[in-house]
Amino acid sequence: MFRYLLWAVLAFSLVRLVSRLLMPRxxxxxxPPTAAEPGVLVQDPVCGTFVDRSxxxxxxxxxxxxxYFCSEACRQKSR
Ligand SMILES: [Zn+2]
Structure with missing residues (x-):
């Protein structure tokens, strides 16, 4: 009985440790939103992703x- 309790505590602490590693506090x-153009979305013509224009x-x-492009890779592809 005592051994099961020990394993339960061990497993519980292990789960807590893993979840802490996966989800940092x-x-x-x-x-912060830019004052000039808050939330203006533009579409990347290469991959179709919408990107914040700023x-x-x-x-x-x-x-x-x-x-407007989401990444340098897409900008290179458009040429
Ligand atoms: Zn893209």
Whole structure:
């Protein structure tokens, strides 16, 4: 009986340890909204992802129009 209790305590502490490792107490804080353009979403023409315009990579296409990309990889693909 005592042995089962010991295993239960061991298992419980192990679960707590694992869950603490998987879920750190401090979640990354969301970036503060920019005052200029709060929450403006633009679509990446390569992969279709919507990106915050203040954080998107910008490039001009051949027609001189501004295009927004989620990553450098997508910007390279568009060329
Ligand atoms: Zn993309």
């Amino acid at each position: 401090r979640a990354p804080a969301p970036p 954080r998107a990579l910008v490039a001009k296409d051949r027609m001189g129009e501004m295009r």
